[in-house]
Amino acid sequence: MTRQDEQxxxxxxxxxxxxxxxxRVLAAGAALLIAAFVTxxxxxxxxxxxxxxxxxxLITAGLIVTAVAAxxxxxxxxxxxxxRLNTISFNLVAAAALLSLVNAFVHSRDAWASVVPQGILLSxxxxxxxxxxGARGWSLAMSRATGDDK
Amino acid sequence: MKATSAxxxxxxxxxxxxxxxxxxxxxxxxxxxxxxYLPPPRAYLMPPMSVPKAVGxxxxxxxxxxxxxxxxxxxxxxxxxxxLYTLPNGDIxxxxxxxxxxxxxxxxxxxxxxVKARAxxxxxxxxxxTLLRGVDGDGKPALRTVFIDHxxxxxxxxxxxxxxxxxxxDAILAFNxxxxxTRITSPGVKLADLPAGRLDHHWTKSMTASADGSxxxxxxxxxxxxxxxxxxVEDGRAAIYEIDRLTGAKRIFASGTRNPTGVAFEPQxxxxxxxxxxxxxxxxxxxxxxxxxxxxxxxxxxxxxxxGSHVDVRVHPQxxxxxxxxxxxxxxxxxxxxxxxxxxxxxxxxxxxFAKGAFISEHGSWDRxxxxxxxxxxxxxxxxxxxxKPVPVVTGFLGEDNETVHGRPVGLALDxxxxxxxxxxxxxxxxxVSATQPGx
Numbered sequence: 001m002t003r004q005d006e007q008x009x010x011x012x013x014x015x016x017x018x019x020x021x022x023x024r025v026l027a028a029g030a031a032l033l034i035a036a037f038v039t040x041x042x043x044x045x046x047x048x049x050x051x052x053x054x055x056x057x058l059i060t061a062g063l064i065v066t067a068v069a070a071x072x073x074x075x076x077x078x079x080x081x082x083x084r085l086n087t088i089s090f091n092l093v094a095a096a097a098l099l100s101l102v103n104a105f106v107h108s109r110d111a112w113a114s115v116v117p118q119g120i121l122l123s124x125x126x127x128x129x130x131x132x133x134g135a136r137g138w139s140l141a142m143s144r145a146t147g148d149d150k
Numbered sequence: 151m152k153a154t155s156a157x158x159x160x161x162x163x164x165x166x167x168x169x170x171x172x173x174x175x176x177x178x179x180x181x182x183x184x185x186x187y188l189p190p191p192r193a194y195l196m197p198p199m200s201v202p203k204a205v206g207x208x209x210x211x212x213x214x215x216x217x218x219x220x221x222x223x224x225x226x227x228x229x230x231x232x233x234l235y236t237l238p239n240g241d242i243x244x245x246x247x248x249x250x251x252x253x254x255x256x257x258x259x260x261x262x263x264x265v266k267a268r269a270x271x272x273x274x275x276x277x278x279x280t281l282l283r284g285v286d287g288d289g290k291p292a293l294r295t296v297f298i299d300h301x302x303x304x305x306x307x308x309x310x311x312x313x314x315x316x317x318x319x320d321a322i323l324a325f326n327x328x329x330x331x332t333r334i335t336s337p338g339v340k341l342a343d344l345p346a347g348r349l350d351h352h353w354t355k356s357m358t359a360s361a362d363g364s365x366x367x368x369x370x371x372x373x374x375x376x377x378x379x380x381x382x383v384e385d386g387r388a389a390i391y392e393i394d395r396l397t398g399a400k401r402i403f404a405s406g407t408r409n410p411t412g413v414a415f416e417p418q419x420x421x422x423x424x425x426x427x428x429x430x431x432x433x434x435x436x437x438x439x440x441x442x443x444x445x446x447x448x449x450x451x452x453x454x455x456x457x458g459s460h461v462d463v464r465v466h467p468q469x470x471x472x473x474x475x476x477x478x479x480x481x482x483x484x485x486x487x488x489x490x491x492x493x494x495x496x497x498x499x500x501x502x503x504f505a506k507g508a509f510i511s512e513h514g515s516w517d518r519x520x521x522x523x524x525x526x527x528x529x530x531x532x533x534x535x536x537x538x539k540p541v542p543v544v545t546g547f548l549g550e551d552n553e554t555v556h557g558r559p560v561g562l563a564l565d566x567x568x569x570x571x572x573x574x575x576x577x578x579x580x581x582x583v584s585a586t587q588p589g590x
Binding site: 047052053056057102105106109110113 | 194255256380431464466
């Protein structure tokens with residue numbers, strides 16, 4: 001059987017029933033981290049503490065959900081759902097997660113210094129990276145069944 | 151792609167570089183007195199912490215007193231004793247209390263809660279006042295009873311005439327006092343409300359009365375470290391109140407005092423003094439806690455500035471108009487020592503060295519390495535002003551390894567014989583410090 005045949009078979013049958021587990025969870029975690037940039041912006045313009053508080057919780061929750069997505073990516077790989085890493089998307093998300101981890105600590109500072117200037121800068125950078133990863137479809141690895149990143 | 155990935159890396163490195171700088175505190179000696187050394191403020195990813203583990207005292211262990219003094223336990227097994235007060239008949243009141251407890255607001259509050267528990271600060275308070283009677287001389291108290299129960303995070307206590315005033319965290323209560331009584335069961339009558347509310351971050355309400363008994367003075371702490379819980383919850387906080395004893399009318403006597411945990415009148419000049427806990431998380435040597443005279447209408451900087459006009463950039467928007475008015479405190483006690491009680495000496499009973507000046511209990515740091523405080527000090531006064539360097543009076547609260555803590559000193563009082571009493575809210579003990587040879 002040629003490789004093409006194999007892919008064809010996968011796309012028709014088996015692969016379609018075994019979608020990548022990490023995608024939707026990653027999208028949810030990323031949404032929280034991107035939202036933290038929005039609440040940081042609102043804090044920057046209003047100086048109302050509750051917005052900085054929202055940011056701190058959004059980043060913490062975003063990191064937890066993204067960590068769950070990372071575990072699911074490992075499961076995707078272990079259960080043979082993936083063929084190879086989607087290197088660009090993976091690096092984008094990994095960089096955003098790392099920046100957000102630092103940002104969680106920056107946001108643990110008190111009052112204005114929790115957001116301005118480093119906090120909002122880190123939120124902005126991680127939001128940009130995640131939006132690019134989102135535009136690329138949220139898949140951090142190619143599906144083995146179809147060979148695409150859906 | 152290259153450009154966007156290089157920028158976060160640069161930002162990341164700059165933040166990590168900040169965290170990697172040395173964060174050890176310097177010699178506290180540089181920060182005693184009127185002109186403490188003030189390093190530039192810093193920002194941290196993780197503020198330096200050094201949290202000693204609370205282990206309590208084994209049988210026979212005591213703190214260490216200065217030469218010529220001895221220490222013995224007066225009462226043990228108390229529920230988080232904080233404030234001590236000696237009544238004219240020689241009875242001693244022990245306020246057993248802790249904060250009302252608040253829900254976590256931010257992710258970091260969960261970690262802060264764990265830190266407090268390790269250091270022994272999370273224990274539940276008794277919310278009551280215990281009376282010790284027959285404590286003169288070297289003996290143990292002949293009588294120990296619950297004097298007033300069912301209080302709400304009480305702290306300050308003062309007797310004026312035959313009325314005993316207790317400062318709960320949310321109100322001053324007045325109780326009729328009878329010197330023979332061993333228990334007060336009638337509920338207190340509210341004299342005045344005090345700022346408390348759902349958050350009540352710095353909950354202690356220290357209290358004293360003017361010499362003529364007409365006014366009460368109450369220290370009210372801020373509702374945050376540095377306004378991170380919003381400005382609206384700081385309304386009427388970080389201030390010292392003057393309350394008319396007869397009408398309950400109150401006014402802010404001085405402001406900008408972040409957490410004025412001890413207030414007392416200097417006996418010679420009748421000038422009001424306070425010990426104030428300053429802000430955290432801008433460095434192990436910032437900001438020195440202080441002892442200062444309190445001027446009517448004075449503003450002492452918090453939150454906008456510290457030690458006079460040193461601006462704190464964490465506060466937004468800033469108030470340059472208030473920073474310009476900020477009063478420099480009289481006397482630095484060095485950073486993060488957490489002074490919790492201020493007691494003026496009443497003569498040579500303890501030692502000629504401690505005849506004129508103030509005893510200050512230092513509850514001790516956990517946001518500084520090496521640790522600082524954990525002792526009772528004496529600051530000499532000349533002509534009603536603090537002078538010289540502090541002298542340690544009671545030490546040994548920290549284990550020799552500097553990793554464990556046996557006790558933390560809080561409330562101070564002099565008993566009728568002139569011995570110094572020290573409440574210890576980790577050891578749950580009241581210590582009595584007296585001269586080895588009476589009358590010497």
